[in-house]
Amino acid sequence: MSSFLRKEVTHLxxxxxxxxxxxxxxxxxxxxxxxxxxxxxxxxxxxxxxQTIEHLLRKGRRQxxxxxxxxxxxxx
Numbered sequence: 001m002s003s004f005l006r007k008e009v010t011h012l013x014x015x016x017x018x019x020x021x022x023x024x025x026x027x028x029x030x031x032x033x034x035x036x037x038x039x040x041x042x043x044x045x046x047x048x049x050x051q052t053i054e055h056l057l058r059k060g061r062r063q064x065x066x067x068x069x070x071x072x073x074x075x076x
Contacts, residue, residue, distance in 0.1 A: 019068045027074040
């Protein structure tokens, strides 16, 4: 994986964790667990599979946008 994509993945993960802290204290662990599971689900994607990584980054950004909405209070 190129260093640029590696930075993008790390940046997205950190954004997810920052958004978790904006949620109610009782549900923050649910959001952290969800984010961790989503990233671990795709950890076996090869670094040379640039198109898949870019697709997953776009998908992750869309999910982050949805879940960072103030109206979303919990995730299961």
